[in-house]
Amino acid sequence: MKFLIIEDEPNLQKLISYFLTKEDHLTEVAGTFSEAKGKLHNFSYDCIILDLNLPDGNGLNLLPIIRADHKEAAVIIVSAKDSIDDRIKGLDLGADDYLIKPFHVSELNARIKAVTRRKLFAQDDKAVFGDFTFYFEGRKVEIRDKEIDLTKKEYEILIYLYRNKNRVITKDSLAEHLWGDYMEDNYSFDFLYAHLKNLRKKLAKEGVENYLQTLYGVGYKFAIPTA
């Protein structure tokens, strides 16, 4: 897929671009409102990552242009402006999702996958990964054609792990994904460990617990185990 990253902070621009390139996407960057406007007029993109605070204008004003010229593109707003007003305005103007800085790359990744799947591969309701088959609409997971019984939270954890497959995700990003950022201190981790323990048990029962690796207290990785 081809991405346009509209972000004025050079470090962040580089990091998002680096991360997307590693996921085998094509990326282009625009650091200013006018640069973004030019690129949007001349090229086509599948997904646009839009920062609202640009040095020469408000990113919100780019949304009508995006919607006129790039009907199919998925748009994710990324901004430090965390007012509810901006969020509603952004979504009203046709953005598909809204992410507040500071965010985890894994969260951005999960949102991109969710949005692009919804928009670009709407007919594609299932995904196969090793022994796992995910059904997004039905919110269910099969392991070797056998449906496993998951709680809502366990399903969310597994989908988040799947959307970030083959990458290390931190336990913070997982906790934040599940409960939002108001869950504080070690308490939320106790909580996360409890859910993961149950999930791991269920995976173990089907003999696939080695898909889920723990990395020295930092985080987790969901990958097809090397034999």
Add this chain to the structure above:
Amino acid sequence: MTYRTRVAILILIMGYAALAALITNTQSIWIFFLGIVCFLLITFVLWLESRSVRWQLKVYKRKIYEVLRNLNRFEDPRDKHNASKMESEIADFYGNIGRQIKKSFQIEKQFTQNASHELQTPITVIKTSLESLLQSPNLQEEDYKDIETILKNTNKLSRINQALILLSRIRSYYNDNVEKVNVNDMIHHIIGEFEERLDHSGIKVEFQEENELIFEMNKTLCEIMLSNLVSNAIRYNLKKNGYLLIKVKGNAIRLENPGKHLTKNTEDLFDRFARDNDNPDSLGLGLSIVKLICEYSGLMVDYYHKEGVHELVVRKK
């Protein structure tokens, strides 16, 4: 009529009286009587004058308090056409104080807003870089531990920053969308939100409703305030046999939970970055957020502690 003209008229009257007495050669008792009348008149006029000044002071004092409470607006209440010179001076004096307070408030507000917004991007860059570093296949166990430490502290930094943004926002937005909030409904909603955490910690919740309670305030702030209180009550509850008792009675909400014996004065726990020494992970901003919301919404919050039982009470002023 100003003070001076009134006094002048009185002196004139006195002069005329004395002159009349001299011309008509009346008895001195009448002159004495006239003197007393004039004296009383002067006193009365002076009293009127001082009352008007006092009233004027009161108006401005009230305005200053209003400005302090509601620092976004300051209007000069003076009626420009009818003001005497003295009233004008008072108005200018208080007006200047009001404007100065407003100005320093705005400078401070803007600084907090800018500072916290400017911090968001570098924090995001640190987080993003760390997550990217984590993907490297060559990391050793020691590296993971270092990254874990940096991540943990970056997250804390980020949470402090978000709480500071919230504090500055409360002061800017508390007055927007003020509505009648049904506290009982709100508490039911919040207990629902925390259900999972309550179950997980084995805390029994009881909600006693003696009457319906309505707060007139911004609904989002009401939710933040009550969520913070419930979240605190869960976090600082006993590990075993914990409970949370919420009571709505009269004009007050009471939240009671058992916990540790406090080493600090309960009042101090409302200060920013105040926390009990046993909880190094807590930011110490939750209760100051609650207090600020109360202050701006016509509410009062008190913290009572007796032998390990903690009670927080929010009531209408």
